[in-house]
Amino acid sequence: MAADIVLRGGAVVDATGGRRADVLVHDGVVTAVDGDLEAPASALVLDAGGCVVAPGLVDLHAHLRQPGREEAETVESGSRAAALGGYTALVAMPNTDPPIDSAAVVREVLELGAGACCDVRVAGAITKGRRGEELAPMGEMAALGVRIFTDDGNGVQDARLMRRAFEYSSALGVLLAQHCEDDELAEGGHMHEGEWSSRLGIPGIPVEAEAMMVARDVALAELTGAPVHFLHLSTAMAIAMVRAAKAADLPVTAEATPHHFTLTDEAVASYDPLFKVNPPLRPRADIDAVKAALADGTIDAIATDHAPHPQEAKELPFDQAPPGMLGLETALALAIDELDLPLERVLALLSWQPAHIAGLAGQHGGPIAEGAAANLCVIDADARWVVEPERLASRSRNTPYAGRKLTGKVRHTVLRGEPVVVDGEAQR
Amino acid sequence: MRHLLSVADLGPDGIEEVLRLTDNFVEVSARAIPRVPALRGKTVVSLFYEDSTRTRLSFETAAKRLNADTMNFSVSSSSVNKGESVRDTVTTIAAMGVDAIVVRHSSAGVPWQVARWTDAAVLNAGDGWHEHPTQALLDCYTIRERRGSLAGLRVAIVGDVKHSRVARSNVLAFSLLGADVTLVAPPTLLPPSLAGWPVAVSHDLDDVLPKADVVYLLRMQRERQTEALLPSLREYTALYGLTRDRAKLLGDDTIVMHPGPMNRGVEIAAEVADLPGAVITRQVANGVAVRMAVLFLILGSGGDLGG
Numbered sequence A: 001m002a003a004d005i006v007l008r009g010g011a012v013v014d015a016t017g018g019r020r021a022d023v024l025v026h027d028g029v030v031t032a033v034d035g036d037l038e039a040p041a042s043a044l045v046l047d048a049g050g051c052v053v054a055p056g057l058v059d060l061h062a063h064l065r066q067p068g069r070e071e072a073e074t075v076e077s078g079s080r081a082a083a084l085g086g087y088t089a090l091v092a093m094p095n096t097d098p099p100i101d102s103a104a105v106v107r108e109v110l111e112l113g114a115g116a117c118c119d120v121r122v123a124g125a126i127t128k129g130r131r132g133e134e135l136a137p138m139g140e141m142a143a144l145g146v147r148i149f150t151d152d153g154n155g156v157q158d159a160r161l162m163r164r165a166f167e168y169s170s171a172l173g174v175l176l177a178q179h180c181e182d183d184e185l186a187e188g189g190h191m192h193e194g195e196w197s198s199r200l201g202i203p204g205i206p207v208e209a210e211a212m213m214v215a216r217d218v219a220l221a222e223l224t225g226a227p228v229h230f231l232h233l234s235t236a237m238a239i240a241m242v243r244a245a246k247a248a249d250l251p252v253t254a255e256a257t258p259h260h261f262t263l264t265d266e267a268v269a270s271y272d273p274l275f276k277v278n279p280p281l282r283p284r285a286d287i288d289a290v291k292a293a294l295a296d297g298t299i300d301a302i303a304t305d306h307a308p309h310p311q312e313a314k315e316l317p318f319d320q321a322p323p324g325m326l327g328l329e330t331a332l333a334l335a336i337d338e339l340d341l342p343l344e345r346v347l348a349l350l351s352w353q354p355a356h357i358a359g360l361a362g363q364h365g366g367p368i369a370e371g372a373a374a375n376l377c378v379i380d381a382d383a384r385w386v387v388e389p390e391r392l393a394s395r396s397r398n399t400p401y402a403g404r405k406l407t408g409k410v411r412h413t414v415l416r417g418e419p420v421v422v423d424g425e426a427q428r
Numbered sequence B: 001m002r003h004l005l006s007v008a009d010l011g012p013d014g015i016e017e018v019l020r021l022t023d024n025f026v027e028v029s030a031r032a033i034p035r036v037p038a039l040r041g042k043t044v045v046s047l048f049y050e051d052s053t054r055t056r057l058s059f060e061t062a063a064k065r066l067n068a069d070t071m072n073f074s075v076s077s078s079s080v081n082k083g084e085s086v087r088d089t090v091t092t093i094a095a096m097g098v099d100a101i102v103v104r105h106s107s108a109g110v111p112w113q114v115a116r117w118t119d120a121a122v123l124n125a126g127d128g129w130h131e132h133p134t135q136a137l138l139d140c141y142t143i144r145e146r147r148g149s150l151a152g153l154r155v156a157i158v159g160d161v162k163h164s165r166v167a168r169s170n171v172l173a174f175s176l177l178g179a180d181v182t183l184v185a186p187p188t189l190l191p192p193s194l195a196g197w198p199v200a201v202s203h204d205l206d207d208v209l210p211k212a213d214v215v216y217l218l219r220m221q222r223e224r225q226t227e228a229l230l231p232s233l234r235e236y237t238a239l240y241g242l243t244r245d246r247a248k249l250l251g252d253d254t255i256v257m258h259p260g261p262m263n264r265g266v267e268i269a270a271e272v273a274d275l276p277g278a279v280i281t282r283q284v285a286n287g288v289a290v291r292m293a294v295l296f297l298i299l300g301s302g303g304d305l306g307g
Helices: A075-084 A103-112 A138-143 A159-170 A195-200 A207-224 A236-247 A265-270 A284-296 A331-338 A343-357 B011-029 B053-065 B086-095 B110-117 B133-147 B165-176 B205-211 B233-240 B280-299
Strands: A005-008 A011-014 A017-020 A022-026 A029-034 A044-047 A052-055 A057-062 A087-092 A119-124 A175-178 A228-230 A252-256 A376-386 A405-415 A418-422 B043-048 B069-074 B100-105 B121-127 B154-158 B180-184 B199-202 B214-217 B255-257
Touching: A005 A405, A011 A343, A044 A405, A044 A418, A052 A343, A057 A075, A057 A331, A057 A343, A075 A087, A075 A103, A075 A405, A075 A418, A087 A376, A087 A405, A103 A119, A103 A138, A119 A138, A138 A159, A159 A175, A159 A207, A175 A207, A195 A265, A207 A228, A207 A236, A236 A252, A236 A284, A252 A284, A252 A343, A331 A343, A331 A376, A331 A405, B011 B053, B011 B133, B011 B165, B011 B280, B043 B053, B043 B086, B053 B069, B053 B100, B053 B121, B053 B133, B053 B280, B069 B086, B086 B100, B086 B110, B100 B110, B100 B280, B110 B121, B121 B133, B121 B280, B133 B165, B133 B214, B133 B255, B133 B280, B154 B165, B154 B205, B165 B180, B180 B205, B199 B205, B255 B280
Parallel strands: A005 A044, A011 A052, A057 A087, A087 A119, A175 A228, A228 A252, B043 B069, B043 B100, B100 B121, B154 B180, B154 B214, B180 B199, B214 B255
Antiparallel strands: A005 A022, A011 A017, A022 A029, A052 A376, A376 A405, A405 A418
């Protein structure tokens, strides 16, 4: 049994508000939250002075690359990066090799995650092989605890198949999540279509490629009554559709990534594939729309779309390089820095709201109270640091934020009562 | 100037400097022995990932006339076919001690990447749809040769602007030198956004031709009709080709230009390409002198232009 832990001297912030309190953890559970706790002599005391003690963050969207692309990331290395970023749970995307489209692969990834620094959950594929042709065995995967299904990396193009997927999934109590991209309209594109793509001579992806699939799936959610979650929304046009759907009380949720509220398509002028991502970086007006949607509740969660790639892949010509960037270790600080929101709202977007969407409420996302699961992070919201790619825990180095000065750093992370990050150092 | 990646690197003064220097090298090229020792001891490598006979030959001829050593690294005969990355190839070439790398690649931006990986000077010989700065410089020189200056000239660039590195570099260069540029193309062959482009747009070639001082025709690639950008090449020629009939609309002094290779009968009628106003072979001839000027500016030590 693990030693007791006391988080000493911090301010507890969760969905119920903020208060100055120490937190006592015993046997994986929060056993006391109070002003000045008397700690057992044997307890590990973690200094939370000047810090916020929050429910651990929950990432709805991480690519851990295992099985199949272990040179880029493993469940172990990706989970370590997550814990260092304050996450206690993440959802691993199914575009692995082989894809997570069967109970066997779900089991494999869950086993790999068993001893990891983070609670590793799995998203299953909607269709076999993520090919968009036949339904994957969602029932078998749901029986293993899979709560989110997506063909992420691809959108399901066939409207009839997507309708059937919504209908079938509604009996399983699971959530379908869509990578919104009309393949025909996006065909051949490598960045946002607009002023910069025109100038740089790079084929573009128009915003309509995202918006058209959002429009279709809002219609299908209404038709079938099944809930839909929109992954990594990046455009004002799609966000307006989600806002209207929510106003009509349709069962719609959405996420956005830190890079879509911090970087514009102008960054591609360097021709550095570190800035290639899908959906692509957008112009300022879309960034402002993402920020406004995070502030007004149209977008429910910040998700990283953490997408590791080895150096050689990111040194290919721009139009040959794979899309994707790291995110787990920088998301919290970028949200603190770039969103003009109080910390409690930032944490709602990073912790309890995504926990709810992932079906993890009760285990992750707080509130921090006696009897709650001890999945916690301690954040020094004023700590200043510089992103150094070679110091990241990911196996890959493809962060677009090298050299960027950020404010807000994770000091400790506690997973099921175990200290997995102490003073910014991973313990596993 | 360390590299020549984009026309924008030069600015109007830089372009003028290249054009002034080119005058000297045109004179050198006319000599019985068209050589000067300006770059003796320097090594220039051409690294071409895309077929290009004329641009590669033009650069190599320019380097040789400056007495530089030249190496030619072409994809078909190299380790690239064995899966070597651009970066490893560049590192290998740089390790041989080269002074300049002339890069052509079918992907936009590769010369920028190469410039990050080597201390050698990098010259962009065409990157995807993006830029082809020495083509723009030789086009400016050719126009200046005929008309003295580009200031106030009305230039029509006709054809597939969307996929054209020649168009992107020329729009920059022509407008930096004071010309008024009009793009003439069907909407499907224009870039999706022209925000920030100092150009006018027309879809009516017959309206533009009588007013143009320079008509610059772009090469039309046959695959555009399979991408639903055009109904047919025949319709393209009917609407946007410089046909024999349409050539009658040209002014007496109007210059007709084309970067080559031409599709005679598609964007330009065979006879039109041979009219007195057509300066297409002059462009090729000037290409060598312009590239000598660029290599000299980047690699030369200043005072050793033996002339």
